[in-house]
Amino acid sequence: MVTWNVATADPPDDISSLLHLNSPKTPDLYVIGLQEVYAAPHRFIIDMAVEDSWSHLFMSSLAPRGYLKVSSIRMQGLLLLFFSKLAHVPFIRDIHDTYTRTGIFGYWGNKGGVSIRLSFYGHMLCFLNCHLAAHMQYASQRVDEFEYILDTQTFGPKKAPHVLDHKLVFWFGDLNFRIQDHGMHFLRNCITSHKLNLLWSKDQLTMMKKKEAVLQEFDEGPLDFQPTYKFDRFSDRYDSSGKMRKPAWTDRILWRVKPKESPPEEEKDEDRDSEFPLKLKQDSYTSNMEYGVSDHKPVIGIFTLELRKMYETPLVRVCAEGEWSADIDAMVIYSPLQPFPSSAWDWIGLYKVGFRSVSDYITYTWVKDDEVSFNDELTQVYVSKDEIPVLGGECVLCYYCSTLQCIVGISSPFKVSAGLL
Secondary structure: OEEEEOOOOOOOOOOOOOOOOOOOOOOOEEEEEEEOOOOOHHHHHHHHHOOOHHHHHHHHHHHHHOEEEEEEEEEOOEEEEEEEEHHHHHHEEEEEEEEEEOOHHHHOOOOEEEEEEEEEOOEEEEEEEEEOOOOHHHHHHHHHHHHHHHHHOEOOOOOOOEHHHOOEEEEEEEOOOOEOOOOHHHHHHHHHOOOOHHHHOOEHHHHHHOOOHHHHOOEOOOOOOOOOEOEOOOOOOEOOOOOOOOOEOOEEEEEEEOOOOOOOHHHOOOOHHHHOOEEEEEEEEEEOOOOOOOOEOOEEEEEEEEEOOOOOOOOEEEEEEOOEEOOEOEEEEEEEOOOOOOOOOOEEEEEEOOOOEHHHOOEEEEOOOOEEEEOOOOEEEEEOHHHOOOOOEEEEEEEEEOOOOEEEEEOOOEEEEOOOO
16 A cells, blocks of 8 residues: 655656565555645646546556556545456455545545445455645644545445445545644654654644544554655755744554444344454555655555455356457357346456556447357357457456446456458
């Protein structure tokens, strides 16, 4: 997980270190929350038409390594991206996103929260990226804003309609809590002498947790990295401007595992996921000092999520039948492996291996309109040769369920032969 206030800057050239791309152990999921992505009106309109530069960089860096952008949401300067290894994608379902504005009377959306919630192997997870009110004196307002976001964000009437209904919640972002009471000299002396523990008791979030019940439900790792705000850009030097802003741990990652509770007798059959426990362990919580495009340093959390899979097979098996080439019509075979809400709006997309998001298909076919034959076990769907890329290459097929709004089956990679030019 990454949280970073990018202060309207353009992205750096390389994010390998930020995402630990050269680490021998590769994560299953990446969750990236940014704040203050440049959102001037003309730029925001352009970003809505084409991918913003930050999303483009993360997608271009992760797609060649087998990660797919499963979901994203943006509200002005707030951006949240969720990536998964391709193998997990058919088991990520019930995806919803929402947002809450809190800044400038809730109108412009310069502050607030964006969230993505989903079912991961049957377990309900929620990721909430916030940018809360700034300045030292607004600690209580920051808590009020967080509670307002929790109260207003809803995901429909079914499973986990509110943020805290989810089995696991990550709350992160530029939460803007400051270090109270201490003077600048003492603060900087503690940082340079690596005595960060002397500052912890005056961290506003730590202080507010002692009296706010909702905060006490969230855990956080020790603040063993130096405060991530505020730096002179392209340096490791804290603010040297006339304002001389005090350093602070404004950028944070917290989590909450829902307390186990016994459901009422009549709900036990419906609430099956209560039978399957989930455990979370934080392996690392640190900042990355090498990035200087912003006056904040990014914060990275690495977690091990242990859960029992509520299902082991995808909803649909899909595969390419026979030879595929731009010179001949092709056939797709799919078979449901368990009941799911299929519809006439379901489609099967052809993708190059290493595709970045669901919208990156080369071509697609409607499963009902182009159906050739079917029985109880197998359905054949026709794909015209005119829709198959002439250049060929390694491809996969993905079955997209319109009702569930997610990919529910992915084929093994197969070769598409180059057509005759």
